[in-house]
Amino acid sequence: MKRLWQRVMIALARSARVKGFMQANPRMTNLARRFVAGPDAAAAIAAAHHLLDRKGIRTSFFYLGEYVDRWELVRENVEQKLAIAGLLEHDVLDVHISVDPTQIGLQTDPAQVAPHAFAIGRTILRAAAGRPGIHCIMLDMEDSSVVDFTLALHDDLRRLELPAAITLQAYLRRSEGDLRRLIANGARVRLVKGAFVGKSGVAFTAEGEIKANYRRLVELMLAPEARTNGFYPIIATHDDRIQAEAMALARQNGWPQGSYEFEMLLGVRSDVAEKLTQQGERVRLYVPFGRDWWPYAVRRIGENPANGLLLVRSIVSAMKEPPATP
Ligand SMILES: Cc1cc2nc3c(=O)[nH]c(=O)nc-3n(C[C@H](O)[C@H](O)[C@H](O)COP(=O)(O)OP(=O)(O)OC[C@H]3O[C@@H](n4cnc5c(N)ncnc54)[C@H](O)[C@@H]3O)c2cc1C
Incomplete structure (x- = not known):
């Protein structure tokens, strides 16, 4: 039932x-306000300060806009990532x-993706030089067709000694093999777990199977050998049982x-x-910002059918607003 709801969303x-x-x-609806910090970098930085100063929570910034197939939007995305990375210097x-x-750039000119990622990595390296903490470019993982590309990009960033990290999805059968290689490195x-739905040949499709695989992969990430290799595990889930198991394993x-x-x-089980954090754990929130909020927010609705009411209310409130002039 949940997977069907997710497909619709x-x-x-x-x-x-x-x-x-x-x-x-013209106004961001309640839906956007719940999951997105605001329209620009200033709003994102303000949200990050609020989280760090008041709650001791770190941030992963995400400028919204994905599956972009127009060059001018790619340029805007890169500029926004560089701008927010540069602001870290101060x-x-x-x-x-x-x-x-x-x-x-993956959909406009794949050859441009690496130079763009390297530029972002170099800006982070320069801006955060000498500061404590882990500052890096974190590669999100999109649908299964781009996994090889994303892994190769991550390897290239590391070869250049740029600060990088990568996301793996427990719904994909291949992730265990990918994780073993990354742990060794x-x-x-x-x-x-994965915000996409895949065919059974490449993906686990039942919720229980995905969860079981997630647990299996957490065990690998927190194994003593991973620690010896200098591996850094980031457990990204809102599932408090899995979090508690991970803490015990650690x-x-x-x-x-x-x-x-x-x-x-941001906006989920705060x-x-x-x-x-009160238990002494290091916690980070994914803080999206920008105007292209719809695809991101609706995927969040897909993750929890209980959010459906928020979706309906937001659509109704948008229908009452006059449209913005283009
Ligand atoms: C930091 C971060 C980065 C991510 N990056 C990626 C990525 O690069 N690629 C990708 O495919 N996916 C990404 N995701 C999304 C992820 O794949 C899952 O879809 C999402 O996290 C929900 O799974 P869950 O592990 O929280 O567990 P679930 O079993 O779905 O949920 C656990 C509990 O949290 C609640 N919950 C979960 N999501 C929501 C929500 N949206 N609203 C309200 N309650 C909720 C559930 O109701 C349940 O009580 C990311 C998630 C996080 C946290």
């Missing part, structure tokens, strides 16, 4: 007509900059708090994130 997220209508609304924040390969990996295998971290999404 993914289709809605990809509808250009609905997206155009919702994003033309700040004390501990941040990752999350990047989707399809944001920075002492990489930084963010493990998620203690059992000699991982001190702060040598791994938990990551969650009480759980705060509780983790």
Whole structure:
């Protein structure tokens, strides 16, 4: 049932007509406000300070806009990522900059993706030089067709000694093999369940199977050998049972708090994130900003059918607003 709901929401997220209508609304709807920090870098930085200063929570910034097939939008995405990375030079924040390969040219000119990612990595390296914390470009993982490309990009970033990390998805059958290789290389990996739906040949399709695979992969990430290799685990889930299991495993295998971290999404189970920090864990929130909020927010709705009411209310409130002039 949940996977069916998720499929419907993914289709809605990809509808250009609905997206155009919702994003033309002059005010961000409640839906956007719940999951997105605001329209620009200033709003994102303010949200990150609020999280760090008041709650001790770190940030992963994400400038919204994915599966971009127009060159001018690719340029805008790269400029925004570079701008927010550059701002870190005058700040004390501990941040990752999350990047989707399809944001920075994969659909317009794949040869441009690596130079763009290298530029972002170099800017982070320069801006955060000498500061404590883990500052890096975090490669998000999109649908299964781009996994090889994203892994190769991550390897190239590391070969150049640029600060990088990568996301793996437990719904994909191949992720265990990918994870074993990354653990052997002492990489930084963010493990998620996966916001996409795949065919049974390449993916686990039942919720229980995905969860079981997630647990299996967490065990690999927090194994003593991973620690010896200098691997850095990032457990990105809102599932508090899995979080508790990971904490117990970390203690059992000699991982001190702060040598791994938990990551969650802005607007989702913030009480759980705060509780983790109170327990002494290192916690990061994924903080999206920008105007292209519809596909991102609707995928979040897809993850929890209970959010459906928020979706309906947001559409109704958008229908009451006059459309913005183009
Ligand atoms: C930091 C971060 C980065 C991510 N990056 C990627 C990526 O690069 N590629 C990718 O495919 N996916 C990514 N995701 C999304 C991820 O794949 C899952 O779709 C999402 O995290 C939901 O799975 P869950 O592990 O939280 O567990 P679930 O089993 O779905 O949920 C656990 C609990 O949290 C609640 N919950 C979960 N999501 C929501 C929500 N949206 N609203 C309200 N409650 C919710 C559930 O109701 C349940 O109680 C990312 C997630 C996080 C946290």
